[in-house]
Each structure stands twice: as structure tokens, then as C-alpha cells.
Amino acid sequence: MVATLSRRAFLATGCCLAAAPLMTSATFAAMPGEKRLVTIMLRGAMDGLFVLQPYADPLLKVLRPSLSSMPGEGIVDLDGRYGLNAMMGDLLPLWQSGELAFVQSVSTPYRDGRSHFDGQDMLESGGAFVNNEKTGWLNRTLDSIPKSGQRLAVDVGRSSELILSGPNEVDVWSPSSNLRGKDDEIAAITALYKPDPAFAAAFSEARNADSAVDSIYGDERSPTETIEVAKFAAAMLNREYRIANFSISGWDTHADQLRAFKRPAKELVSAVLTLKQELGPKNWANTVVLVMTEFGRAVRQNGSLGTDHGTGGVAMIIGGDVKGGRVIGKWSGLKDEDLLDGRDVAPTGDIRELAAAMLYRQFDLTPGDLNNKIFPGLDFSKSSAFLV
Amino acid sequence: MSISFETMSAIRFGYGYGAGPARYTAASRDDLLSQLEAGAKQPLAFMPDGVPAWTALVADLRQRGIDLDKVRKSMSEADFVAKNKAIRQEMYVHGRQAVRNRIAHSVVSPYGFYERLSYFWVNHFSVSRDKRPIMAVVVPLYEAEAIRPNISGQFSDLLKAAILHPAMVIYLDQFQSVGPNSKAGRKKDVGLNENLGRELLELHTMGAGSGYTQADVRNASLVLTGLGISKDFSELAFRPESAEPGQHVVMGRAYGGPKRKVEDISTMLDELAMRPETARYICGKLVSHFISDTPPQEIVDGMVSAWNSSNGNLGSVYAALLDHPLSWAGEGQKAKLPFDFIVSTMRALGFDEKRLAEKPARRAPKQAEGMDMNSMDSTGSMAPEPAMEDMSETMSGTMERPKKEKVAANMPYDEIAREATGRLGQNFWAPPSPAGWNEDFSTWVSPGQLTERIQLVRDLTAQVGSERDPKDFLKQTLAEAAHDNTITVVSRAPSKQVGVMLTLLSPEFNRR
Numbered sequence: 017m018v019a020t021l022s023r024r025a026f027l028a029t030g031c032c033l034a035a036a037p038l039m040t041s042a043t044f045a046a047m048p049g050e051k052r053l054v055t056i057m058l059r060g061a062m063d064g065l066f067v068l069q070p071y072a073d074p075l076l077k078v079l080r081p082s083l084s085s086m087p088g089e090g091i092v093d094l095d096g097r098y099g100l101n102a103m104m105g106d107l108l109p110l111w112q113s114g115e116l117a118f119v120q121s122v123s124t125p126y127r128d129g130r131s132h133f134d135g136q137d138m139l140e141s142g143g144a145f146v147n148n149e150k151t152g153w154l155n156r157t158l159d160s161i162p163k164s165g166q167r168l169a170v171d172v173g174r175s176s177e178l179i180l181s182g183p184n185e186v187d188v189w190s191p192s193s194n195l196r197g198k199d200d201e202i203a204a205i206t207a208l209y210k211p212d213p214a215f216a217a218a219f220s221e222a223r224n225a226d227s228a229v230d231s232i233y234g235d236e237r238s239p240t241e242t243i244e245v246a247k248f249a250a251a252m253l254n255r256e257y258r259i260a261n262f263s264i265s266g267w268d269t270h271a272d273q274l275r276a277f278k279r280p281a282k283e284l285v286s287a288v289l290t291l292k293q294e295l296g297p298k299n300w301a302n303t304v305v306l307v308m309t310e311f312g313r314a315v316r317q318n319g320s321l322g323t324d325h326g327t328g329g330v331a332m333i334i335g336g337d338v339k340g341g342r343v344i345g346k347w348s349g350l351k352d353e354d355l356l357d358g359r360d361v362a363p364t365g366d367i368r369e370l371a372a373a374m375l376y377r378q379f380d381l382t383p384g385d386l387n388n389k390i391f392p393g394l395d396f397s398k399s400s401a402f403l404v
Numbered sequence: 405m406s407i408s409f410e411t412m413s414a415i416r417f418g419y420g421y422g423a424g425p426a427r428y429t430a431a432s433r434d435d436l437l438s439q440l441e442a443g444a445k446q447p448l449a450f451m452p453d454g455v456p457a458w459t460a461l462v463a464d465l466r467q468r469g470i471d472l473d474k475v476r477k478s479m480s481e482a483d484f485v486a487k488n489k490a491i492r493q494e495m496y497v498h499g500r501q502a503v504r505n506r507i508a509h510s511v512v513s514p515y516g517f518y519e520r521l522s523y524f525w526v527n528h529f530s531v532s533r534d535k536r537p538i539m540a541v542v543v544p545l546y547e548a549e550a551i552r553p554n555i556s557g558q559f560s561d562l563l564k565a566a567i568l569h570p571a572m573v574i575y576l577d578q579f580q581s582v583g584p585n586s587k588a589g590r591k592k593d594v595g596l597n598e599n600l601g602r603e604l605l606e607l608h609t610m611g612a613g614s615g616y617t618q619a620d621v622r623n624a625s626l627v628l629t630g631l632g633i634s635k636d637f638s639e640l641a642f643r644p645e646s647a648e649p650g651q652h653v654v655m656g657r658a659y660g661g662p663k664r665k666v667e668d669i670s671t672m673l674d675e676l677a678m679r680p681e682t683a684r685y686i687c688g689k690l691v692s693h694f695i696s697d698t699p700p701q702e703i704v705d706g707m708v709s710a711w712n713s714s715n716g717n718l719g720s721v722y723a724a725l726l727d728h729p730l731s732w733a734g735e736g737q738k739a740k741l742p743f744d745f746i747v748s749t750m751r752a753l754g755f756d757e758k759r760l761a762e763k764p765a766r767r768a769p770k771q772a773e774g775m776d777m778n779s780m781d782s783t784g785s786m787a788p789e790p791a792m793e794d795m796s797e798t799m800s801g802t803m804e805r806p807k808k809e810k811v812a813a814n815m816p817y818d819e820i821a822r823e824a825t826g827r828l829g830q831n832f833w834a835p836p837s838p839a840g841w842n843e844d845f846s847t848w849v850s851p852g853q854l855t856e857r858i859q860l861v862r863d864l865t866a867q868v869g870s871e872r873d874p875k876d877f878l879k880q881t882l883a884e885a886a887h888d889n890t891i892t893v894v895s896r897a898p899s900k901q902v903g904v905m906l907t908l909l910s911p912e913f914n915r916r
Contacts, residue, residue: 060898133874133900178870200898204906205858207893212911214849222851222858268898 050302051378052253054291055154055179055261055371058284058309059136060200060268063323064330065315065361066277068118068343071099075350080317083273098343103281106289110334111341115292117404119331119370120345123311123363127356130325132268135310140179142368144393153368153390154261155182157375160385161258169259170252172245180261198266199276242283243290250294253303258379262287267309271320288334301336306374308367314359315350328361331370339404365402368394373402411883412732415916416694418516419744421881422751428514433726436517440556440719443518449757450505451548458548462541463638465495469538470635492537499533499540503832504818506544507743507825508760511750518555521722523743524693525551526833527840528686529566529608531575533833538637539574543833546571559686559716560677564670567604568640570633576600576838583629583648596648601625603838609676611685616655623652627659627672642666655679683711690725696737697845703728735885736915739848741841742828744916745857746821749908752881753868760818764867820864828856849914858909865905874903882912 069084069091070076076084085091091099092108098118100108110116124138125145134146142153158169171180202223209215242264249260264287266280284307292300312329328348333340346364348354356362372386372394387394407415410429413436414421418428430436451458468491476484510519526547533543550569554562566572573579581597582589589595601624606612630647633640647664657675660668676682687707691699703725710724711717725731740748750760815823825832835841878886878894890910897903907913 131895132898133903136899198898201902201905204893204897204902205909208890208906208910211887211889214845215854215911215914218849218851218854222855265899 049258049379050299051258052295052299052303053259053374053378054249054253054303054305055259056284056287056305056307057136057140057177057179057261057263058267058280058307059132059263059265060198060280060309061132061135061311061313061325062267062280062309062329063269063273063277063313064120064309064328065312066269066273066323067101067104067281068094068120068330069099069101070097070347070350072097073350079315079350080323082321083317083323095343101277101281103278104285106285110288110292114341115334115336115338117333117338117340118343118345119333119365119367119402120343121328121348121361121364122331122345122367122370123328123365124367126311127327130311130327132310132325137178139308139310139367140177142371142391144391148392151182152177152179153371154179154259155184156390157259157379157381158184160381160389161379168257169261170249170257172249172252172260172262177261177263180259199279200266200268200270203268203271203276242287246287246290247294250291253295254299269313269322270318270324271322273317273322276322292334292336297336303335304338304374304378305332305334306371307332307334308371312361315355315361316359326360327356328363331367333370333374333404344402344404366394369396369400370402372396373400373404376400377403407735407885408883409732411885412735414516414883415735415885416731417520417726419510419519419748419751420913420916421883422511422748422754428516430517433723436726437719437723439515439518440521440722443513443515443522444553444556446509446513446515448505448548448552449509449512450502450544452505455545455549458541458545459638461498462538462545463636465491465498465541466538466635466637495537495540499544499833500822502541502544503825504822506547506832507747507750507821508757508818510747511755511760511821512757519747520694520744521555522547522552524690525555525562525566527835528689529572530835530838530840531571531833532835535575539571542571542574542637547833556719556722557717558677559682559711559718560674562718563608563677564673567600567608567673568631568670570637570640572600573631573633573640574637576603578628579632581625581629581631582646583626585650586629586648587645588643589646589648596622596625596629598622598625600631601628604628604673604676607839609685610655610679610681611689614681614685620654624654624672626652627654627668630664630666631669677716680708680712683708683716687711687721690721693843694725694738695731696734697843700730703730736912737845738843738916739845740914740916741843741848742830742853743825743832745914746824746828746860748913749861749864750817750821752877752908752913753864753872753904755817760821761816763814763816764820824856824860828853828860854909857914858905861905861908865901865908869901869904870899872900872904874900874907877904878907881907882910885912886910887912 063083065076065080066083071084071086071091071093085099085102087093087099090102092102092105093099094111100111107116124135126135126138129135129146137143138146140152141149142156143149154169161168169180169184171177205219206216209219245262249262253260264280264283266276266283269276288305288307291303291305295303308331309329312326313323314326316323318324333344348362348364352358354362368391372381372391373396375381375386375390376383376396376398381390383396383398386396410431411421413430414428417436418430421429430439469488472484472487472491479487510523513519529551531539531543531546533539546566546569550565550571551562554565576599577597578600580594581600582592582594584590584595598621602621604624605616605621610616626648630643631640632643632646642665644664649660649662649664651658651660653659654672655676657672659672684704687704688699690707691703695703706728707721707724710720714720822832830841874894874897878891882890887910890907890912894903894906894910897906
């Protein structure tokens, strides 16, 4: 169930706490805890192999002549083996301070279909197969958190997200500015109009027009909206909210990936850095940011300097007390026999287990609840390799 | 794949398919024609208490203006201006609500063919609520009582109902037209206004360039003198003292006499309705509206002969349109105009009355500038409470202060739709000229139009699009009219929202 963010609820808690500091400790004591979780959904399938490049493996250059790099060029060295895409280079300090870990070769149990819709549904519903679960795992989580009678989750963004939808009330908030078309959306509309000259011409002109239209499709794309979203999420988490979710789209980089990747990458980096800054040292130390995408992309670059849908991908765990500065998860390799279906990174881990580990870590959920209610059929235990 | 009768009739003669109550599949020509009666019987969402109550509302608002005028001298100018403005404001509020309800009516009606025809005739006999404030409430009444009940009967009855309605008499200045030799004309420095006389021939009956002359225009205008409205603007009034005496010849027929009567006018309208030029013009315009900017002559011919053999019965004319095989071929030649695009989008997304009246869970972007959370309570409605200032105070530091001017309530979906008709260039009941909206393909498939459609659809699908599976949505919305390319592009969309969005932006959905 989704409820529009209640101003009264807001006034009754966060805002008035600041206005009446004497009440602060009492009210906070009633809260379920100090631990916080932010989930960021990267819609469109982020190319994990482009973000976290195993540059020490010469096969990478063979598979991706244009979309792989060496330290000092398009990537920043992380550990002598992996390099971080320079478009996300501003995350390096978090890696160095141990606040950022990458999770290699993970995916949902979804196989073969490579459909964004099904992939995102699986990721958000937490089911073992398509249509297994109708509600979101983060919403089901609310049932299992002690003293979660009051709303404590906020879904931030312009569209309703399955991950937080379900019987539990969740606040929603949408950002202000006009969401401009992402490259993948524009590419899709272009493809849509390709056989229709009248529509194709009108759309092409719309994109080229400066002035008013420029604000929708202009090149000067600042990530202000994402920053605003992240600021808002942080503000809510600084109050009584403990779970926040939002999305960053634009990752479906089928063509010209070197260019198309820039904007979503910048948005992700801005979102993470904004969260850290706005949460402040104390709350940041209690926060885990879980960055996930529906699946990875094919290991070979395609004919239009982009990548097609794949399977295994990369997730990120970021936060004040995560044991970061390392790559978690078993890397499956790039040799032909290591690939799934001869084309994708073979998943070695279930991303639901990663999510379960974060819920366990942050909210003391029991493995029973996690394996039965939240991620049916999952086999999470306290010895999970993802518990960091 | 060839397109079924159901799909073709939904696309070409309706608003496409809807997911909700608006889903109506016509299995045959008779099914479509049966909508004419059923549609006319439906209670009108934009006349919630019925036509008589709305008529009383018009009269009351107008009367209050008159009463205020009477006591104007007894009050300060500022006081008068404020009171006058308040009455005007009330007119606009009612008028705006009526537009919302008018859109909602078409969204939820199962009778798409009847709704399309109602639009066609309102556009054919264009009037505008922008003419003067009272028109905000008169125009809805016009559609309800002059147009909708008459669109399937004799054309002459529809013509008389439209021309002899206060809305038309006000819109084309007829109530200010005075015969130069009438009693009123001799007394005052007022004269003939040819506005209605000209449009009657050029737009409403014979059509431009069909053979009438300036003399016919002037004489028709003279016949029309005396046509006025009651003081409260709620009904028609004939004023013999303004009517030009004598006989006036229009297209070779003389109307009037030494003593002028309202029947002179209705006889002229009846005879203009029966002119062969009129039949051809109207039939051609119907084919242009439904089938193609360049109407196939064969279809028009069939309709004209139906017109002739039924003395201009519109139901028979529509039947002839539906009977021609060419009416069921070559879909996609017409561009959907903004109003129809918005209506069909809302239908496709499954909006019903209840949902239309709801506010999005997330605010529409236009209203959402700045951190204006203080404009919302848990139901999303405006809740101006004193504590508001507290919040902006404590929020500063982490967030921007709310921008006061942007603190508009988030709008319910029917208001989003109303606002969108304006942004997309079709402010409903306010066409740019008496000729109504141009329906040419090139007018509406333009860069600016596409940009607006993309934004609207992006906003709507952000609210409701991710609830739908794009492949199912595509199937439900376009059925076998979907082109392979669209099916492929939609199935590869980067998210559900974008998939639904692409369906609504597809050429198939924007053409008909």
C-alpha cells in the first residue's frame, strides 16, 4: 500500500523534533533502532563488467576492445586486479576508506529470458521465479522488523516501485524537476519511430530543437534531480525512517556505451556521495546502501559499441561500517567455458542472498523469516559469505 | 496480420481500446450504430444535476452580474470590481470543473463512436468559452442540449439547435446585430453584424467556395437579425424591433416579409440544410474526420446518396459511412488530435470515474517544484495550516525552502487531463476560431506536439505504468494493429514504465 507522504506525520516527528529538542531522546527511544538501509535500483541493467573491470585478464580486451581499459586510461586501479571505471572515479575515496565493497557475479534466479520487466520484477519481488511473488521484498521486510507499527520506509522517485509495494504502508515522495529523457528512453523512442518517417522526423526535430525542448533532451544534464532525491532520502533517514528506496535509470546501454554510460554513472556517484554527506558521520556509520541491478550485460561488446542483455552482474554495498575495500563474491571468469550460455558472466551468487544478508545485518531478521517470508526458497544462513 | 472488425472499429470510430469499463468491442456495424441511441441516453458527467439545474446556474450567475450592475453607483469602484471578479471567478470554477467532467465522460463512456461524433459536431459548430466569462458555463450547456441529443437525427434539426442556441448567438455576436432599417436600427447608432451569417454559409452548411456570394452572406445576416438572447443569457429571444424588415434573398430563396418572425430564420436554416452543397460538404468533412485528410470520393458519394434519400438523416449518413469497404481499409492515415489522444491514453490505462477523481500517489512534475511537501496531507489535498512555517524553518540546511508559488495542490487525474489538453494545444470548448480545430496530420505530428506527448505519457506512466506488463498492455491497447517494430521495441524497453510509455507513443496509437 502506498500513501502519499503525510505532512502531518512529518510534522509530528522529524520536523517538530528539531523544533522541540527536549523531546528528541524520548521519541528516538521508541524507534526500532539506529540501523538504516537504502536500496538503489539501477534500472535497465548496469554493465557490471564495465564498472568493475578485471583488467588483469587479457581476455577482457579481446571481448571488449572498445569497452575495456587500463589503469591510468579509462579505469582507476583498485587492487592490481580490478579497475573502477573512471566515470565512477569519485567513488574511489570510499573504496580506500573501506566503505565500499563490490559484489561480483551475482544475479537473481532469473535465467534465459533477459527481459528487463521480468528481471526487475524478480529483483524487486524477491521471488524464486517470475510471478512467484506479487509484493516487494522490502515491503514484506516491514512485517518482520520489530516495532514497525509506524511507517518507517520511504519510497523516493517518480514511479511506484514494486520493491516497496505490498500490504505495509510506505511513504512515497517524488522529486521536483522534470525528469528528462535518459539515453535509453530516447533510443527506444527513436527505434519506435524508425519505420514511420513522419514521426521519426518530428522526433528528430524535437531533439534538435534548442530553447524549450533543450530542457528535456539537452546535453547539459546535471544530476540535480538525483541529488535532490538522495538529499530527501537522507533527510528522512535522519528522522525516524529507517528504509529508503529509489531508482536510477538509463543503464540500458545497447549503443555508444562510452557516452551513454556517463549520465547514469554520474547520477549514481552523486547519489551515494550525497547520502554520505547528508546523513553525517553518525548515521552514515549505521547505514548500508545496497546498489542492485536486474542483471548484467553480455561479456562481448556488440556491433554498435554497446552491450546487450546478460545475466551475472555487479552489486555494491556502501556504508560507514561495511567491511569494504574489497570485491566479494566468486568471480566466474571470462573464458568461453566459464561463461553462461557462452555469452554472459555466469552468476555465482544469488543477489537475494546479498539482500538477505543486509537485512539480517541491519535489522536482526531471523534466517527463518528471510528464507520463508521475504525470499521464499532462499537458503540464507548466518555463515553467508555476503555478511560483511 | 489483417485487422479485425473489432479492432478497426475501436481505432477508427472510437478511442481505441480501454482496459476498464470503457472497453467496448463492436462486433458489427449495427453494434456501432446502436451506440448512437445508447450514447445519447447516458447521463452526462459534465451536467451532474441535469440540464435544467445547469440552465438555472447560468441564469443565476448572469442575474447576479445584472443585479450588481444595478447597485454599482452605491458602492466604491474597488468594491464593485472585487464583487464582479468574484462572480466571474465562480463562472470559471464551474466551467473548469465542467471541462474535467467532459473529458472524464469520454474516458469512461463505452460508446466511443457516439463520443467521437459528439466531438465532431461540437467542433463543426464551434463556439468558445473564451468569448466572455459567462460562456464558461453556457458552452457546456450548449453541447449538452443543442448538440448531443441531435447528432443522429435530421441535420436540419441539429443545425437549428446549434444556431439558435445562446452560445452561438453570443459567440458570433449575433445578439449585437441589428437590422439597419429595423426600429432599433433607426433609433441607435448600431447596425448589422455579418459574423453569424457568414459562418452559417461558410462553415456550418454549404462550405467555403461552394457558390454563395457576398450578397447571400449579407442577406442571410439580415434574415438573422432579431435573433437574440434573454437577459439572463439562459435562453433564446426573438426581438422584432431589431429584425430587418422585408424579404431577403439567400441562394435564390426569399425569407421574411413586412413583419419579421422567428420562423423566417428557421425556414432559412431548414432550406440551407437541404442544399446539395451542404450534404456534400458535411459528408466530406465526416470522411476527413474519420478516414483520411484526402477523403475517398466513393465514400462521400455513398453518404451523399444516403443523405438525399433520408432528407439529411445523420444516422443514415453514418450507416453509409460504415457500409463502405474503404472505411475499413488503410488505417493510420489520420493523426489523433490531443483531446482524443488524452482520452484514449486514459482509457488505455484503464481509468474509471473513481480513479480519475483520485490524485496520483506522486505529485505531477509541474506542481512539484521545490520541496513543497507542506502542501500535502495524507490524502494529498491542500491543508494550509499554521504549522507550515515551522517546517520550512527546520528543513532548511538539509533541503531547500519550499517555493510558495509552487505550492499548488497535486491534481487529480481528471485535472491532469484537463491541463494536458491545454498544453497539447486543444483547450477544450475553446477552439482557436469558429472553424474549430484543424485536423490535418501535419498540424499534429510536430516536434512540439511529440515533446508534450512524451512528457505527459512519461508523467502518467510514472504513476500507473509500472503496474502493467508492457507486453499485455500493448496487446490490450493495439491488438493486431501493433506493428512488428513496435512489438519488438516495447518488449525490449528498459523498464515496465518505458514499455507502457512506448506503446502510448507508438505511431499506431497516435494515428488512426
